[in-house]
Amino acid sequence: MTAVIDSPTAPGDHAARRPVLPPLRLGPVTIPTPVVLAPMAGITNRAFRRLCREFGESAGNGEAGRCLYVSEMITSRALVERTPESMRLITHDPQENPRSVQLYGVDPATVRAAVRLLVTEDRADHVDLNFGCPVPKVTRKGGGSALPWKTELFRGIVAGAVAEAEPYGVPVTVKMRKGIDDDHLTYLDAGRIARDSGVAAVALHGRTASQSYSGQADWSAIARLRETITDIPVLGNGDIWSAEDALDMVARTGVDGVVVGRGCLGRPWLFADLVSAFAGGASRVRPSLAEVGAALRRHTVYLVDFYDGDEHRACRDIRKHIAWYLKGFPAGHEIRHRLALVDALSDVDELIASLPADAPWPGAPAEGPRGRAGSPRQVALPDGWLDSRELTGESARIVAQAELSVSGG
Numbered sequence: 442m443t444a445v446i447d448s449p450t451a452p453g454d455h456a457a458r459r460p461v462l463p464p465l466r467l468g469p470v471t472i473p474t475p476v477v478l479a480p481m482a483g484i485t486n487r488a489f490r491r492l493c494r495e496f497g498e499s500a501g502n503g504e505a506g507r508c509l510y511v512s513e514m515i516t517s518r519a520l521v522e523r524t525p526e527s528m529r530l531i532t533h534d535p536q537e538n539p540r541s542v543q544l545y546g547v548d549p550a551t552v553r554a555a556v557r558l559l560v561t562e563d564r565a566d567h568v569d570l571n572f573g574c575p576v577p578k579v580t581r582k583g584g585g586s587a588l589p590w591k592t593e594l595f596r597g598i599v600a601g602a603v604a605e606a607e608p609y610g611v612p613v614t615v616k617m618r619k620g621i622d623d624d625h626l627t628y629l630d631a632g633r634i635a636r637d638s639g640v641a642a643v644a645l646h647g648r649t650a651s652q653s654y655s656g657q658a659d660w661s662a663i664a665r666l667r668e669t670i671t672d673i674p675v676l677g678n679g680d681i682w683s684a685e686d687a688l689d690m691v692a693r694t695g696v697d698g699v700v701v702g703r704g705c706l707g708r709p710w711l712f713a714d715l716v717s718a719f720a721g722g723a724s725r726v727r728p729s730l731a732e733v734g735a736a737l738r739r740h741t742v743y744l745v746d747f748y749d750g751d752e753h754r755a756c757r758d759i760r761k762h763i764a765w766y767l768k769g770f771p772a773g774h775e776i777r778h779r780l781a782l783v784d785a786l787s788d789v790d791e792l793i794a795s796l797p798a799d800a801p802w803p804g805a806p807a808e809g810p811r812g813r814a815g816s817p818r819q820v821a822l823p824d825g826w827l828d829s830r831e832l833t834g835e836s837a838r839i840v841a842q843a844e845l846s847v848s849g850g
């Protein structure tokens with residue numbers, strides 16, 4: 442990978458460097474570089490985590506290159522039922538350290554059972570709980586980002602997960618949004634409840650559910666949470682597209698670490714930049730199109746392994762990444778179109794070979810937002826959900842169905 446020293450004033454990347462932040466401590470687990478790959482359904486499977494991890498490690502000196510790479514969300518019910526897909530999703534590479542799993546759930550007993558499965562069978566070293574999902578089919582049943590509104594239900598899920606995990610030395614963290622909408626913010630209460638329930642850290646995506654992915658993430662809310670929750674790490678999430686954005690978030694919010702999602706789409710080498718930046722270095726990866734093609738190929742090969750040798754499935758999966766990898770490069774419409782229809786690794790090879798390999802990193806056109814954007818909307822909620830922060834009989838019945846409505850993530 443082509444690395445450049447970005448800043449003309451930088452004394453060189455090997456000069457004495459000072460880490461920007463200390464390692465992230467999640468209970469007994471230490472993450473040397475306090476950067477987290479955000480859980481992303483359909484994206485952060487074992488293959489993509491490996492790619493990001495390898496880039497991160499390539500920039501760090503051994504241990505220093507270690508970050509936290511979270512799985513895509515796994516429905517606790519599906520896990521308890523040991524569906525083949527959820528069992529695939531919780532599988533880690535032997536090199537993954539720590540092995541991190543994100544769970545989604547609405548029923549304290551089911552979430553507890555899922556955590557119990559993970560810890561008693563030694564399948565995870567870290568469990569993250571997802572309270573940020575804004576998808577209507579989830580919030581309509583009171584799940585995801587609608588759930589922290591019901592404070593006792595939220596407490597029950599979090600405390601139950603911690604009670605199962607703690608004896609095994611497995612830290613539990615919570616990932617959440619600011620709230621349902623600007624009139625129904627939940628993050629400060631939820632942060633306090635999570636801390637009092639024994640979580641090792643809380644991560645905040647600075648948007649409400651009603652914002653979906655639109656507008657700008659509110660980093661001032663992240664700063665506010667940091668000021669409110671002083672005794673466990675607070676992680677900031679939302680709109681980090683470059684290593685500079687990550688440093689900026691740390692400077693502006695005081696967080697103990699950052700969570701990066703869409704910035705890595707088609708840019709797994711962002712982890713090399715992040716590891717370098719958090720070590721105080723100025724080296725940044727600016728790949729040529731040939732290098733991007735090599736990363737895309739490596740991603741496909743890892744997906745073939747993830748899908749047990751099924752090239753067709755791996756190729757169907759890689760198709761959604763193509764536009765992200767090629768963003769800003771002079772790859773014509775026809776080749777993009779053909780790449781988006783690949784069926785076998787040999788197709789991928791043939792098409793990569795036909796790209797103008799010597800095309801350099803295009804700069805600004807390749808940077809900035811990718812992936813989901815969406816527009817603001819009214820959040821779908823069960824009838825009467827906002828009337829009270831307690832879970833009443835009818836709401837309880839609706840919530841119990843929420844877990845059944847999501848599969849695999």
Ligand SMILES: Cc1cc2nc3c(=O)[nH]c(=O)nc-3n(C[C@H](O)[C@H](O)[C@H](O)COP(=O)(O)O)c2cc1C
Pocket residue numbers: 479480481482483484513514543571572573574616646678679680681700701702703704812813850
């Ligand atoms: C395709 C996609 C899938 C996502 N899936 C999950 C998920 O499974 N669990 C979760 O907590 N958040 C999920 N998210 C939200 C991200 O983890 C993250 O909070 C959000 O994208 C904001 O961070 P960013 O601006 O760095 O992308 C998903 C986001 C995207 C774009």
